[in-house]
Amino acid sequence: DQQVKQNSPSLSVQEGRISILNCDYTNSMFDYFLWYKKYPAEGPTFLISISSIKDKNEDGRFTVFLNKSAKHLSLHIVPSQPGDSAVYFCAAERPPGNTPLVFGKGTRLSVIA
Amino acid sequence: DAGVIQSPRHEVTEMGQEVTLRCKPISGHNSLFWYRQTMMRGLELLIYFNNNVPIDDSGMPEDRFSAKMPNASFSTLKIQPSEPRDSAVYFCASSTGTGEAFFGQGTRLTVV
Numbered sequence: 001d002q003q004v005k006q007n008s009p010s011l012s013v014q015e016g017r018i019s020i021l022n023c024d025y026t027n028s029m030f031d032y033f034l035w036y037k038k039y040p041a042e043g044p045t046f047l048i049s050i051s052s053i054k055d056k057n058e059d060g061r062f063t064v065f066l067n068k069s070a071k072h073l074s075l076h077i078v079p080s081q082p083g084d085s086a087v088y089f090c091a092a093e094r095p096p097g098n099t100p101l102v103f104g105k106g107t108r109l110s111v112i113a
Numbered sequence: 114d115a116g117v118i119q120s121p122r123h124e125v126t127e128m129g130q131e132v133t134l135r136c137k138p139i140s141g142h143n144s145l146f147w148y149r150q151t152m153m154r155g156l157e158l159l160i161y162f163n164n165n166v167p168i169d170d171s172g173m174p175e176d177r178f179s180a181k182m183p184n185a186s187f188s189t190l191k192i193q194p195s196e197p198r199d200s201a202v203y204f205c206a207s208s209t210g211t212g213e214a215f216f217g218q219g220t221r222l223t224v225v
Contacts, residue, residue, distance in 0.1 A: 032212060043117070043204055043216030044156070089156060097211035098163050100146050105155030 003027045004092050006104035015113045019077040023090030023104055026071065030092040034101065035064060035075045038087045047088070048075070080111045117217035119205050125223045131193040134220045137186055138207030146214060147180055147190050148204045156204070162188065163210070195224045 005024045013019045021035075031052040036044035050057040050064045050073070057064050063076045077084055087108045091101040118137040126132050138145050147159040160170040162182045170180070177196070182188040192199055202221050208214040 034213065036216075041218070043206075043218045045216070046213045049212065093212070098144055098168075100144075100158045100161045100169075101214055102158070103148075103156035 001026075002104070003030075004090055004102050004104040006088075006090055006107050008107050009105070010108040010110070012110045012112060013080045015082055015111055016079045019075075019080045019084065019109055019111065021075040021077075021088050021090075021107050021109065023073045023075075024071055025073075025092050027092070027094065027102075028071070029094040030102075031095050032093040033064070033066060033073050034091045034093070035062075036089040036091060036103075038089060038106070044089055077109075080109075082111050082113050085109055085111045117205055117207050117215050119203075119217035119220050121220060122218065123221050123223075125225065126195055128196055128224055129194040130224075131191065132195045132199075132222060132224075134190040134203050134205075134222070136188045136190070136205030136217060138188070138205070139215055140186065142207035142209055142215070143185070144208045144210050144214075145182060145188050146206045146208075147188070148206065148216075150202045150204060150219070159190070159203075192222075195222075197224045200224050 034049040035047045037047045038044040048062045050066050066073045087106045089106045090104040120135045146161040148156050150156050158172045160180045165182045180190045200223050202219045204219045206214040206216045
């Protein structure tokens with residue numbers, strides 16, 4: 001059973017517009033959430049994270065929003081750039097640490113110039 | 114630090130052969146994870162180690178898969194015998210125990 005779900009396998013956005021990637025989770029024990037970005041032939045790289053005690057975390061063009069009651073998080077990229085084209089994975093961690101991240105299946109974002 | 118180092122980057126082998134994938138984690142990291150990426154299942158955890166000790170191998174698909182971590186700087190994932198359905202990209206990742214995990218570049222395995 002998928003504890004972390006990314007229901008959109010792909011997303012296309014025009015350059016300069018906002019990209020919104022969504023993620024849902026089922027395990028209420030998760031207390032830390034991360035987004036990873038993956039280019040072809042490379043490993044996933046960490047992008048941004050959020051603790052369950054917050055509802056928003058921002059880093060430059062990237063903002064992650066967390067809605068605990070809905071068990072939903074989203075990644076906003078604004079403005080989107082062609083270099084943002086990649087697969088984005090949502091991941092979640094449960095306490096007390098030293099536990100593996102649980103990943104969604106990923107969403108392929110294409111930013112069109 | 115060079116990051117997590119995996120070898121080989123690509124492996125093509127015949128069905129029935131033994132395959133060994135290698136990983137060197139980031140120095141000082143005490144958790145190591147093996148993941149497999151497929152189109153159908155995304156990134157799925159195979160096994161993880163804390164302080165070189167295997168903690169959870171419930172993600173290992175079959176007894177044909179085994180993993181070892183003889184010391185803090187080296188881990189192997191072995192498939193014996195390999196089958197075409199094992200074809201995937203295998204990632205090793207390491208972390209300090211909480212939060213972000215750092216991934217290697219992966220090994221693309223093709224079993225023909």
